[in-house]
Amino acid sequence: MSGAWLPQIVLRAASTLVSSGRRADWMEEWLSELWYIPRRKALRFCFGAFRDAWWLRRHDADCRRRRPFLESPLACLAFLAAVAVMGCCVVLSVPGPGRGPWPAHFALRDIPAGCSTTLLLSVFMLPAIAPLGPRPTYRYATSFACRLRRGAFFALKVALAQPILFCLLMVWVWIAPFAPFAPFFLFAGCLMTLRWILADQSRRCPVCLRRLGNPVRIGAPSQTFLAWYGDESICSRGHGLLQDPEISASYSARQWLDLDASWRAFHSEPAGVRQP
Amino acid sequence: MILQAIGAGYIYGYTVMEATGLPSGTVYPALRRLEREQLIRSQWERQAIADAALRPPRKYFKLTADGGTALETSRQRYPLLAKLEPKQEVHKA
Numbered sequence: 374m375s376g377a378w379l380p381q382i383v384l385r386a387a388s389t390l391v392s393s394g395r396r397a398d399w400m401e402e403w404l405s406e407l408w409y410i411p412r413r414k415a416l417r418f419c420f421g422a423f424r425d426a427w428w429l430r431r432h433d434a435d436c437r438r439r440r441p442f443l444e445s446p447l448a449c450l451a452f453l454a455a456v457a458v459m460g461c462c463v464v465l466s467v468p469g470p471g472r473g474p475w476p477a478h479f480a481l482r483d484i485p486a487g488c489s490t491t492l493l494l495s496v497f498m499l500p501a502i503a504p505l506g507p508r509p510t511y512r513y514a515t516s517f518a519c520r521l522r523r524g525a526f527f528a529l530k531v532a533l534a535q536p537i538l539f540c541l542l543m544v545w546v547w548i549a550p551f552a553p554f555a556p557f558f559l560f561a562g563c564l565m566t567l568r569w570i571l572a573d574q575s576r577r578c579p580v581c582l583r584r585l586g587n588p589v590r591i592g593a594p595s596q597t598f599l600a601w602y603g604d605e606s607i608c609s610r611g612h613g614l615l616q617d618p619e620i621s622a623s624y625s626a627r628q629w630l631d632l633d634a635s636w637r638a639f640h641s642e643p644a645g646v647r648q649p
Numbered sequence: 650m651i652l653q654a655i656g657a658g659y660i661y662g663y664t665v666m667e668a669t670g671l672p673s674g675t676v677y678p679a680l681r682r683l684e685r686e687q688l689i690r691s692q693w694e695r696q697a698i699a700d701a702a703l704r705p706p707r708k709y710f711k712l713t714a715d716g717g718t719a720l721e722t723s724r725q726r727y728p729l730l731a732k733l734e735p736k737q738e739v740h741k742a
Contacts, residue, residue, distance in 0.1 A: 402662075405705040406673075409663040421673025428678035432685070 377412055383419040390426035392433050399429065444609070446526055446582040449573065453533035460540030469543075479543075484536065491538035495531060495567060502567050515579045523574070526582055530570045538563055576615070578608035579629060585615050611636050651679050652712065652720045653730045655689055661707045680710060688716035 384403050391399045403422050410418045443449040461484055469476045476483060515523075545559035577584055585606035592602030603618035614630045650669045659668040666676045683689045689710045699706035712720065724730050 401705075402708055403677075405707060406662045408705050418673045421675070421677065424674035425677040425681070428681060432681075 377407075377415050380407060380410075380415040380419040383416065384422050387419070387422035387426045390423065390430045392430065395429065395433065399426065442584075443573075444584045444586065446577070449584075450526075450529055450533065453530060453537075457533045457536035460536045463540050464536075464543050467547075484539065487539040487542070488535035491535045491542060491563075492531075494563065495535070495538065498563060498567055499531075499571075502564065502571060519580055522582060523577075523579060526577075527570070527574050530573070531567075534566050534570060537566055541566075576606070578610070578612050580612040581608065581610050583609055585609075591616070650730065651676065651683065652688060652716060652723065655710050656712050656717070656720050660709045660711065662710075665710070683716070684710075686715075687713055688719050689713060 381404070384400065384407070387403075388396050388400050403419070403425075407415060407418065443452055464479050464484065464487070465481065469479045479487075541559055541562040545555050549555045573584070585608055587609075588604045588606045590603075591605050592600055601616070601618040603616065603620075605617070606615045607613075611632055613632045616628050616630065618627060650671070651665055654665045654668040657668070659665045662673075662677060662680065665671075665680070666673060669676065671679075680689065680691075684691055690713055691708050691710050693708050694706040696706055
């Protein structure tokens with residue numbers, strides 16, 4: 374089977390699903406099996422690797438111990454910036470609608486104007502979406518610096534989302550003549566993007582802005598009149614716990630519990646110290 | 650079927666696929682699951698043997714005692730499984 378490059382590319386693509394610690398072994402195993410497969414069956418054989426890799430990912434202890442997606446605030450901003458750049462590239466590389474206020478081809482200087490339009494749209498949509506996602510109520514007040522950092526982080530995320538929304542808007546303008554349902558996709562896309570920003574913000578530690586992880590189940594629905602039940606997530610640096618009841622009630626609101634410095638010794642990654 | 654195939658002497662992934670007629674996306678995850686449940690165990694062939702045969706090393710599977718018991722139970726429940734016989738020489742690791 375040597376020389377068959379396409380099946381090997383498929384295997385490489387599937388290997389990205391496997392945890393890095395097991396990837397080399399997994400790849401060796403599949404390449405060894407691929408050697409026996411007749412060329413005409415090789416591609417179909419390799420597509421099965423996705424299912425195997427996915428199974429391994431779901432059941433691999435390494436993967437289950439993984440940190441939450443985009444845990445670090447910088448990673449989150451970098452991800453949004455990358456998607457924003459991709460959105461800008463899409464808008465700049467394809468011809469514009471060329472009708473109404475839209476030019477026949479977008480230039481770089483048109484992007485800020487387009488983003489301003491979507492920012493206006495976001496300003497109207499955000500207050501409507503905000504009540505859909507519960508915000509943590511902080512039992513202990515965080516410092517002004519923490520609140521400022523949270524605000525700046527949120528503003529940056531909203532700003533980086535604008536090129537993405539602009540790209541969605543352009544897609545809508547392009548396909549609107551052919552697809553009467555296009556406005557729904559635009560609306561759903563905007564809604565999901567802004568909803569994700571809000572949800573992400575509410576799942577972050579108010580002190581270090583890292584995404585909370587290691588959720589544990591607390592209580593049981595049968596005890597709803599005796600105590601709250603829901604999930605409790607913890608900051609990986611030991612700043613506190615977010616208690617998220619499944620049913621909000623007067624005695625069980627979503628709340629953040631600050632942990633003082635004495636708790637940080639119990640965490641694998643104490644504040645200010647990065648484990649290798 | 651996969652336990653029966655391994656028990657019948659189809660002891661590496663490709664031959665299990667050939668014997669059972671199942672696609673790769675079914676056989677390999679199933680082999681991992683059986684191994685996790687300790688019904689089979691795997692062992693890589695020695696590199697020297699593979700080099701001598703001018704091919705990559707194979708990962709061989711073998712039934713464990715629990716796997717043998719599970720296979721026997723399955724055979725009693727599904728007698729047609731016993732018709733799956735080895736078609737080729739079994740390679741030893």
